[in-house]
Amino acid sequence: MMVYDLPSDYEPNYLNNQIQAALDDCAECSSGGLSGDLNGDWAINVLDVVLLAGCILNEDCDQFRNVGDLNGDGVYNVLDIVALVNIILEG
Ligand SMILES: [Ca+2]
Numbered sequence: 001m002m003v004y005d006l007p008s009d010y011e012p013n014y015l016n017n018q019i020q021a022a023l024d025d026c027a028e029c030s031s032g033g034l035s036g037d038l039n040g041d042w043a044i045n046v047l048d049v050v051l052l053a054g055c056i057l058n059e060d061c062d063q064f065r066n067v068g069d070l071n072g073d074g075v076y077n078v079l080d081i082v083a084l085v086n087i088i089l090e091g
Pocket residue numbers: 036037038039040041042043044045047048
């Protein structure tokens with residue numbers, strides 16, 4: 001059996017610190033939610049597709065800020081719906 005020594009600078013909170021750093025650095029987190037989760041229920045499903053399709057048709061997607069701009073090109077259109085559907089299909 002191999003026994004590995006912990007590095008001399010081992011920090012018990014290393015993983016927590018890494019997670020916190022990732023959260024601090026997370027643009028989606030600060031924008032208010034999961035990318036693609038338009039209704040903010042922490043699930044991405046057909047309800048979000050309906051909302052996204054509706055806001056594109058009505059040209060009123062500002063309320064979703066960048067949460068609904070799935071491909072990140074700064075505009076809301078059918079490409080974002082396709083990206084959202086793909087996320088749902090891929091589970
Ligand atoms: Ca949702």
